[in-house]
Amino acid sequence: MRRANNIQIGCVLMAAGSGERFKFADGTQSNKLFAEFSGKRLYEHALDAIPEAEFFRVVVISGYENILNRAKALGFIPIVNDRPTEGVSRTIKLGLNALESADAVLFMTADQPLLRRETVAGEINFFRRNYRHDLIVALGFKGRRGNPVIFSKEYFAELRALTGDVGGRRVIAAHENALMLFEVENTPELEDVDRWEDLLQLGAVDK
Numbered sequence: 001m002r003r004a005n006n007i008q009i010g011c012v013l014m015a016a017g018s019g020e021r022f023k024f025a026d027g028t029q030s031n032k033l034f035a036e037f038s039g040k041r042l043y044e045h046a047l048d049a050i051p052e053a054e055f056f057r058v059v060v061i062s063g064y065e066n067i068l069n070r071a072k073a074l075g076f077i078p079i080v081n082d083r084p085t086e087g088v089s090r091t092i093k094l095g096l097n098a099l100e101s102a103d104a105v106l107f108m109t110a111d112q113p114l115l116r117r118e119t120v121a122g123e124i125n126f127f128r129r130n131y132r133h134d135l136i137v138a139l140g141f142k143g144r145r146g147n148p149v150i151f152s153k154e155y156f157a158e159l160r161a162l163t164g165d166v167g168g169r170r171v172i173a174a175h176e177n178a179l180m181l182f183e184v185e186n187t188p189e190l191e192d193v194d195r196w197e198d199l200l201q202l203g204a205v206d207k
């Protein structure tokens with residue numbers, strides 16, 4: 001078995017969705033990834049939260065040229081998801097295809113604007129300290145599970161087998177005994193943005 005310090009951890013930033021529930025106060029639908037929060041777009045917050053030194057490779061999966069170009073400029077690997085309508089399962093497959101040599105992969109969403117780089121780095125270190133071949137680690141707060149989530153290689157085949165708009169939670173549900181939570185003190189770090197109202201609430205918290 002590989003020593004915890006020698007395991008290779010990859011990162012997948014999932015930024016392919018459009019967030020169909022995201023609408024402004026006037027009812028206009030928009031892409032939430034490009035919504036501004038504290039002077040930056042949501043996807044920019046996500047990119048800034050990646051502690052790149054902790055990973056052997058970072059891939060950013062999106063169908064949006066602006067996001068892919070920014071990822072490339074930061075030294076990350078941009079991967080085009082040209083069929084986002086197939087759901088998050090396709091993004092997961094694309095990410096794993098690019099990280100086949102990884103011992104574990106951390107999956108991040110692009111809609112948690114208060115998630116801090118230091119928190120993600122802490123989660124990775126927690127994973128390394130508790131490493132075993134079947135470990136799953138998720139960010140948490142008082143027992144509540146959130147994102148990001150780190151999956152050991154043990155689960156790559158199950159993740160690849162997912163179809164439609166189904167993510168890693170199905171794999172977690174099948175292996176709850178393998179799950180450990182890296183608990184944070186600041187619950188808003190777990191909060192994601194689905195609606196315009198969510199962004200307003202997070203803005204109030206952030207002040």
